[in-house]
Amino acid sequence: MKRTSIACLVLGLILAGGLFLTQALAADKPKDYPTKPVTIQIGFGAGGSSDVGVRVLAESLKKIIGQPVLAENKPGAGSQVMLTDFKNNAKPDGYTMALINVPQIQTIVFDASSKPLFSMKDFQPVANHVQDPGAILVRKESKYNTLEDLINDAKARPGQVTASTTGIGSDDHLAVLDVERRAKVKFNIVHLKDTPTALTRALGGHTDANFDNIGGFLPSVNSGLARILAVMMEQRYSDLPNVPTFKERGYDLVSSSTRGYVFPAGTPMPIVKYMEQSIKKAMDDPEHIDRMKKAGLTLKFMGIEEFGKFLEGQNERAKQLIELYRK
Amino acid sequence: MRRLNAIVWGAMLAFGAFVILQSLKHNYYGSDFGPGPGFFSFWLGVLLMALSLAQMVMTYRRPAEPLPAGFIPGREGVTRMVCIIGALAAALLMMTTLGYSLTMLGFCIFLLHRLGRQPWWLTLVLAAVASFGTAYLFGLLQVMLPKGVLGLM
């Protein structure tokens, strides 16, 4: 009898302890979430660098949240089509996330001529994933060996040196404008369709300087067809230790194509926090790190708050630069 | 034939005018170099109007011709076309609420019954294959099809 009751007590304690432990472990896991697949909407086509980043993350994220993570492409108008649809149709239940590209989203929201049907308030920042630094590339035959060569020539021949971007309102376009205002020069800006086109024109010598992001540059730089004059980051890029930053050269200029995830505004905070932590864990997965490195995508985690602050800072910068080209 | 030609080329003429009007909203010549966003649409509108006018004049200078045989569809033909267009339009409207499978099930049953004239059991089997079957196949391929309010793909 006694024995049985002690046994019962022990069993009870173990059960209670177990229960407590499970609860403690699950403290950051909201109840009943996730119980079905989570979809990530991408405003760009399948196979582009934004898309590849999401698909690589999805592979690791699904192991952590225990549910499939699906990538859905809704390309169009620099992600405006997807964002409009996301604002109108995505429920704030934690099962639909969107990839946003900074500063692309700002150039839609703050440029009146793009007639946006949403504002920054419609999105709840979750976490940042990728930060692809802006950079200037010239082909190996180019007469520019340093950033100063380029700036001096642009000063000597205002409006004659051609600088290519990958489209109006792209982060590269903002970067050219930023260089123009900081270095007090004027380029002849040529908007090209996409990264491959811009690279083709630069390697063929049809444009003088190619403003784009490092991720797309690495193949041509590694194979010696081109070189990078400067990167637009706070610190030097780890794989290119010899390339200076703009800051080192005295220009207060930081620019990148930054990609993170948002939920619709109004998603319950426990879910947002849980997803933030899950993304962080997924980004620590060695497999994920290895694949992203191979894809030439630079990881940069920012949590809910940090990502939110970053977005606000970019709002200001984008507003100023948009004014420069919308006169 | 004459009247038909006049209607067709008249419509083209009107469309040309519409294109020109739209193009005037934009810069004719670019703010920096070269033609602006309105340049090509303007001249294409002009080309459309000129061609349409020329064709209209030609129509009235030539002797009238009868319409080609079978140009005007019979009643049955019109009914079939209306069925198809209607079914497509209905599917388009209902897809986002009903979801892919249910919409296509209804779509196929309607068209197979109406135009296919098959026995009921075959209609149902074929419709199920064309709706739930394709949904399953494309689900395997990770192609996303519209989910309805019921959450059914």
Next chain:
Amino acid sequence: MEAFQHLMTGFAAALSPLNLLFATIGCVLGTLIGVLPGLGPAAGTALLIPITFKLEPTSAIIMLAAIYYGAMYGGTITSVLINVPGEAASVVTCLDGYEMAKQGRAGAALGIAAIGSFFGGTVATFGLVLVALPLTRFALKFGSPEYFSLLLVGLSLVMGLAGKSLAKALVMGALGLIFSFVGVDPVEGAPRFTFDIAPLMDGIRFVPVVMGFFGIGEILINAERSLAGVIAEGGKVSSFLPRRDEVRISILSILRGTGLGFFLGLIPGTNSAVASFMSYSIERKFSRHPDAFGTGIIEGVAAPETANNAYANAALIPLFTLGLPGSPTIAILMGALIMNGLTPGPLLFSQHAGFVWAVIASLYIGNLILLILNLPLVGWWAKLLKIPYNILMVFILVFCIIGAYSLNNSMFDVGMMLVCGLLGYLFKKLDFPLAPAVLTLILGPLMEQSLRESLSVSQGSFAIFFTRPISLFFLIVAALIMVTSAWQAWPSTIREESKEAQV
């Protein structure tokens, strides 16, 4: 000779049982992706990238490349059988391929497409081995002005696509251009003809439009008449070879298609639809019976299908030698290369010679597998047409809806397809040719973009088009084509008029 030795080593690697298996899997998957609506080559290749993480790089790329050219061929099947082009490159095949199918010659159309694809692909790969490096240097000479003038040659061929009436062809060409201008303009970012509808900002998408024009339009035409007897029973479906009188003309068409496809594949930025359309127009321009095009003649299938595959294989040249992807699908392939630790570019040949030559060898083998796989299947595919049309039609419609929707996950595109279906029906009924509109729809955005780029570079001076030799050459070619087309068209319209007057 060194290249030859490398190639032999490559063959040894590519012929390993495992790699042969992956090439075969790739060909089968690719063909399926091409046949299934909504999965173009780009999306199909992208979906499979995660799988390739788990494979050894050579096998992975061999499989992806096989999927890529398999899908190019697969797209042809739906164009021929049901007049639904699965992707842009096979639109032009609808014009004569589907007509052949209606006459009971689907087998011959698919057969000549398979043979042409094989020949074009193999020759282009041969070019990759022999002349890759010097040719890419030439390709880099293509800046925006050269590109614009080349596209102008394409545009000048529109007049050659005219049927009975030059005016109707010009109107359709103009309509295609106007459609192509919808969306945010590449110069100032001004939204044109968008009426504040967000999906229109990016322009009218090509595939829903052609699915509507051809697929839905054809169904409506058939529904209006009678659903019975749309497709003739004629001949043995298993006969996939051309008739004896068609052999010579097919061979010539395949040769021309190969040359053109190969050349365009070298130039980054064109796409396979440009290759297939220009090849069709050129065939028609130099044909002895241009009026027969669109009635189901074999060179209307042979030439563009060959060009399209020669293009696909030649487009690998700028990728391997310079790391420049010429088309979206190639860009995905490049992504896969990079993720497998291989940097495309001049060093690829020296640093990863084993890999490159194995892949090149696998292109030969893959093209052969595709041929062996597809010729026997031709009969099976053609048998699909034995399904009564009133049932087949419903499946075609389902097919079109999935295809239009899933390319961009957008119901708007399905609506666009429906509208274009109605337009396609009307145009067909009123005898307005669809081909010029489709051609200009492809060329319009490319031309405007390259014109703008050129003028930005030259700071507004049009002299840039005349002072650069390659550009000037294409301008002269375009002018010659326009003058001769006008010359040919003139007497025929007069003849036409007098004939009409007699009726």
